[in-house]
Amino acid sequence: MTEATQANLLDGTAVAAEIRSEVAAGVAALTAAGGRAPGLAAVLVGDDPASRRYVGSKAKACEEVGMLSRVLTLPADLSQADLEATVDDLNADPAIDGILVQLPLPKQLDEDAILHRIDPGKDVDGFHPENVGHLWLDLPGFVPATPAGVMELLRRTGVELEGKHAVVVGRSHIVGKPMAALLLAENATVTVCHSRTRDLAAVCRRADVLVAAVGRAGMIGAEHVAPGAVVVDVGINVLTEREDVERFFAGDEKKLGAFERRGSVLIGDVDFHAAAANAAAITPVPGGVGPLTIAMLLVNTLTAGRRRQGLEIASAGEPGA
Numbered sequence: 001m002t003e004a005t006q007a008n009l010l011d012g013t014a015v016a017a018e019i020r021s022e023v024a025a026g027v028a029a030l031t032a033a034g035g036r037a038p039g040l041a042a043v044l045v046g047d048d049p050a051s052r053r054y055v056g057s058k059a060k061a062c063e064e065v066g067m068l069s070r071v072l073t074l075p076a077d078l079s080q081a082d083l084e085a086t087v088d089d090l091n092a093d094p095a096i097d098g099i100l101v102q103l104p105l106p107k108q109l110d111e112d113a114i115l116h117r118i119d120p121g122k123d124v125d126g127f128h129p130e131n132v133g134h135l136w137l138d139l140p141g142f143v144p145a146t147p148a149g150v151m152e153l154l155r156r157t158g159v160e161l162e163g164k165h166a167v168v169v170g171r172s173h174i175v176g177k178p179m180a181a182l183l184l185a186e187n188a189t190v191t192v193c194h195s196r197t198r199d200l201a202a203v204c205r206r207a208d209v210l211v212a213a214v215g216r217a218g219m220i221g222a223e224h225v226a227p228g229a230v231v232v233d234v235g236i237n238v239l240t241e242r243e244d245v246e247r248f249f250a251g252d253e254k255k256l257g258a259f260e261r262r263g264s265v266l267i268g269d270v271d272f273h274a275a276a277a278n279a280a281a282i283t284p285v286p287g288g289v290g291p292l293t294i295a296m297l298l299v300n301t302l303t304a305g306r307r308r309q310g311l312e313i314a315s316a317g318e319p320g321a
Contacts, residue, residue, distance in 0.1 A: 007279040015156050016291035023298045024065040030311055038305025039068035040098040040124065041090050045083065045109065046076035051102045061294045067301060068095060076106050083109060084117055091119040097308050098124035098301040121308065124300035126178065135181050142300050147179040149292025150211065150232055159209065159230050159281070161186040167207035169193045169220065175213040175234055200224070212269035218248050222274040231282040234289050235269030249273070
């Protein structure tokens with residue numbers, strides 16, 4: 001951080017490590033009680049490098065906590081019928097408790113049809129309409145991992161939500177909408193902003209808690225952040241132009257040095273140094289929300305394994321308990 005940055009950092013890496021440790025203990029308790037280790041199957045269609053790395057990191061995380069991991073890599077020209085058959089096989093597989101289909105899929109495939117075909121009890125991504133409905137009705141179900149991770153981060157770092165005004169920038173099915181539902185469930189007053197919102201900065205400045213999930217590098221600046229607000233940056237964007245890096249990270253020798261070495265740097269949807277000058281607390285990118293996404297996927301898979309085996313033995317304080 002530069003000297004001008006005053007905000008406390010919300011350390012997602014540390015919270016994620018804590019959650020992973022709890023999941024590992026939960027898996028050990030499940031097997032000690034006579035159950036089997038939960039199994040997660042990841043379906044990767046095509047050979048996109050970013051998707052391959054992400055699926056690999058999920059598989060590695062499963063193995064580290066003692067879960068079964070299975071990665072199915074399928075050709076990019078796969079037909080809809082063949083992918084549906086793969087999902088059907090996983091739905092019927094008693095060793096598999098969680099199924100995730102890595103997005104985006106090739107253009108010839110119908111993503112909605114595939115996601116809706118997954119057994120809701122194995123839908124650890126929380127994208128099936130049944131789980132979406134359960135979320136909005138405050139019923140048990142699976143919640144998308146990224147907004148669930150944001151809630152764990154806020155809870156474990158002592159951010160009070162009841163009665164506070166939370167503003168979510170972005171209305172995607174994966175983050176924005178479930179984020180709003182989770183904040184409402186904690187008795188926050190929630191505003192959801194989007195591309196048609198008038199005077200976005202003025203709306204954001206009314207937030208006690210501001211969640212940015214819009215997918216635009218550095219879009220949220222100092223003018224969006226009220227003094228003392230908590231800022232959560234869900235975005236992950238890559239800067240490859242020197243001009244952009246120098247604009248967002250002027251004086252940040254660590255970031256500038258990383259750009260010199262690699263030719264790119266990561267930035268969130270928040271202009272970190274500008275926003276941090278006003279915020280009371282803020283998540284960094286990387287090291288903020290990102291690590292929590294996989295951690296909460298593990299939580300969902302453990303929950304699925306327990307439910308399917310009739311051994312719901314979560315301990316107090318554990319996510320989902």
